[in-house]
Amino acid sequence: MNSEHIKLAARNVDLWFGAKHVLKQVNAAFPQNEVTALIGPSGCGKSTLLRSFNRMHDLVPDVRIEGKLLLEEQDLYDKKASVTQLRKRIGMVFQKPNPFPKSIYENITYGLKINGVPAGQHKEIVERSLKESFIWDEVKDDLDKPAMRLSGGQQQRLCIARTVALRPEVILMDEPCSALDPLSTLKIEELIIKLKEEYTIVIVTHNMQQAQRVADKTYFLYLGEVIENGPTASIFNDPKQQLTKNYVTGHFG
Amino acid sequence: MHIQARERIDGLVRSLIKATGLIVISILGGIFFMLLWNTVSFFIHVSPLDFITGTQWNPTGRHATYGILPLLVSTCLVTLGAMAIAIPLGIGTAAFMSEYAGKRLKNILKPAVEMLAAVPSVAIGFLGIVALGPGIARLTQLSNGLNALNGAILLSVMSLPTIITVAEDAINGVPATYKEASLGIGATKWQTLTRVTIPAAAPGIVAAIMLGVGRAIGETMTVLMATGNAASFPKGFFDSVRTITATIAIEMGEVPYQTTHYYSLFAIAGILFLLTLVVNMAGEYFVNKFRKFHSA
Numbered sequence: 001m002n003s004e005h006i007k008l009a010a011r012n013v014d015l016w017f018g019a020k021h022v023l024k025q026v027n028a029a030f031p032q033n034e035v036t037a038l039i040g041p042s043g044c045g046k047s048t049l050l051r052s053f054n055r056m057h058d059l060v061p062d063v064r065i066e067g068k069l070l071l072e073e074q075d076l077y078d079k080k081a082s083v084t085q086l087r088k089r090i091g092m093v094f095q096k097p098n099p100f101p102k103s104i105y106e107n108i109t110y111g112l113k114i115n116g117v118p119a120g121q122h123k124e125i126v127e128r129s130l131k132e133s134f135i136w137d138e139v140k141d142d143l144d145k146p147a148m149r150l151s152g153g154q155q156q157r158l159c160i161a162r163t164v165a166l167r168p169e170v171i172l173m174d175e176p177c178s179a180l181d182p183l184s185t186l187k188i189e190e191l192i193i194k195l196k197e198e199y200t201i202v203i204v205t206h207n208m209q210q211a212q213r214v215a216d217k218t219y220f221l222y223l224g225e226v227i228e229n230g231p232t233a234s235i236f237n238d239p240k241q242q243l244t245k246n247y248v249t250g251h252f253g
Numbered sequence: 254m255h256i257q258a259r260e261r262i263d264g265l266v267r268s269l270i271k272a273t274g275l276i277v278i279s280i281l282g283g284i285f286f287m288l289l290w291n292t293v294s295f296f297i298h299v300s301p302l303d304f305i306t307g308t309q310w311n312p313t314g315r316h317a318t319y320g321i322l323p324l325l326v327s328t329c330l331v332t333l334g335a336m337a338i339a340i341p342l343g344i345g346t347a348a349f350m351s352e353y354a355g356k357r358l359k360n361i362l363k364p365a366v367e368m369l370a371a372v373p374s375v376a377i378g379f380l381g382i383v384a385l386g387p388g389i390a391r392l393t394q395l396s397n398g399l400n401a402l403n404g405a406i407l408l409s410v411m412s413l414p415t416i417i418t419v420a421e422d423a424i425n426g427v428p429a430t431y432k433e434a435s436l437g438i439g440a441t442k443w444q445t446l447t448r449v450t451i452p453a454a455a456p457g458i459v460a461a462i463m464l465g466v467g468r469a470i471g472e473t474m475t476v477l478m479a480t481g482n483a484a485s486f487p488k489g490f491f492d493s494v495r496t497i498t499a500t501i502a503i504e505m506g507e508v509p510y511q512t513t514h515y516y517s518l519f520a521i522a523g524i525l526f527l528l529t530l531v532v533n534m535a536g537e538y539f540v541n542k543f544r545k546f547h548s549a
Contacts, residue, residue: 054437061356088439098430101453110448111438159434166438 004031007200008053008090008170013067015048017060022048024224026067030170030217035192035201037215037232039208041252045224046204047095050172053202054090055083071170088115091163093173097155097180099147099162104139107147107158108165115166125165133161134191153184160191164199171195173203177210189214208248212236220244288526291519295319298513304520310484310500312514319517321524323486327401327494328528330487331476332469334405335412339465342409343416344451344458350417351424352446370414374474381407381479393491399481402490407475412465419464423457424450456540463536467529473498497525 008030015023023045030036038046048057055076057063069076076086099107108126117125126143130136135157139150147158156176163171173192177185192201192214205211211218211232218235220228220243228235228244239245246252296304299319307320350362381403389398427450435445451458473496481493482503495503501518508515 056433056437059432059436084439084441086439087437092433092437094430094433094437096430098428098434100431100434100449110435111440114438114440114444114448162434162438 004034006030007032007072008202009068009070010049010052011068011070013049013052013065013069015045015052015057015066016064018062022224023052026221026224026226028219028226028229030200030202032200033196033198034216035196035203035214036217036219037211038202038204038219038221039206039211039247040221040227041247042206043223044221046219046221047174049221050174050202050204051092053170053172054087054092056092058083088166089168090170090172091166091168093156093159093163093171093176095175095178097152097159099150099155099158101146101148103144104147104150104158105143108162111162111166129161129165130158132164132195133157134187134194135161151184153180153187156180156184156188157191160188160195164195168199170200170202173201175204175206178206185210208236208250220247222247285526288519288523291516292523295513295516295520298516304517308486310495312504312517317513319513319520321497321521323484324495324497324500324521325524327480327487328470328496328498328525330401330490330494331404331408331480331496332466334401334490335408335469336462336466338406338409339412339416339469340462343413343461343465344420346413346417347420347424347458347461348446348451351421352442352450366414366417369410370418374411374472375478377407377411378475378478381475386479395491397481399479399493400491401480401487401494404476404480404494404496405490407479408469408472411472411475412468415468416461416465419461420454420458423454423461426457427453459536459539463532466532470525470529470532471498473502477502497521 006029010026010028013023013026014021026045026049028049038050040046051057052065053069053071053076057065065077071086071090075081100110102110105126108129109122112122112125113119127136127140130139135154138154139145139158147155150158156179160171160176176192177188180188189210192203195201196216203211203214215232218229218232219226220235220239220241222243228239228241235244236248239248304319304321306322307318308322309318309320310323311318346362346366350359354362382399385403385406386398389400389403390396391398431449431453432445435449436442440448476496477499480495480499482495482499483493484495484500485492487494501522504514505518508518
């Protein structure tokens, strides 16, 4: 266990929205090729933590971050670091499926174009990433159709395909199944487990079963603090803290 | 209140609302038929072909000629010129306001743009005569600056508030999730704006442009004051022009009723109506075309 390689880490991170202290001295480490789940009641800061890794808070005025967020020892908030380069290395899948109002094909090639991938490779990468996201068979004949015409579950898999097309190192998922039906959820979960062979995955989820099904490690957050973390099985079956126990057994949250 | 009384009021209100709707529709219909009726009367006297292809508008000469081309070309010239200025400026301002400007700057810009819309057209025409005209004359070494360029610049100023307001609403209406998706895969703000936000806002932006065109085509007072009103065939932006609207405004007051000249003014108004209709329909077509990708 000690030999595992830490891909993404947060060290003593504090975050404020205006005067509101949202993350308090958060420490976290996400090992390579593993799925780590962030759980906790609404408003505990798990999405905020996730979004701070690919600097989505840059869009929000009045936000202040202290501490260090690291990708392979590179400071993500280093003034000299290129945000766009960083977001290419750390992909994100959002809560609500958000394909672009373009065709399925263009949804994938958009990211390739802006990152300067030669047009000659587009076709091949589109096919590969759609296959990796288990959606190729469903859409291969409709690549020029609007992505908005797909079902919610298909849209979310397309969004995952859009992310993996860029070969990121880390994929952040912010409750990727909360807008989906159980069957689509199952498909996405299978996909997540497949994807960890190649990528490091951090997933925020409200669904305890989901965390247990997909995650190797779990972090439990409460009111902006990491209360407990460890292998998923021990968090759910043998929590050390009373708070964690109350939450995973459904007493609150 | 008794149930019967409430139902009676409901019925009364329903017929009242129906009546207002019918009144508006019948006014519209009335205008349309008046236009059509008088246009048809005109075409009894002058052949439609001569009207459409004629290059001279001289209804008061000894041999009256009713060629709409110089007027039509004038209107198109001024409108196109206005749009060439107003579209990039308007969309740029709208994008700046919704994507780049800070809260405080936005709070100043938005009322300023709305105030621009409140400036009466006669005041803008006045500026054209006393400020813009002499300026153009000096720069181009012409005897005066009352020409198509002057009108186009003034009309662009007048259509800017419409274009900015509608386009800004459209850009603001693009869901934040699109922008997040684009930024999330490494796009810059500029790439996100030009490749995701503006295309997604395209229906609204096209509507903004069409409203702007409509504003420019139909505007009368400003062009009347600033374009010189020579009804000869314009050769370029530095020629004096006379638009359809200005022609109607100038001649309608002095024309004897029920003459060919009188009917001819309805005919050119009819053409103006058709022009606006085509612009609106083209706008509608593009809006639908873009909408296809939004909600299937």
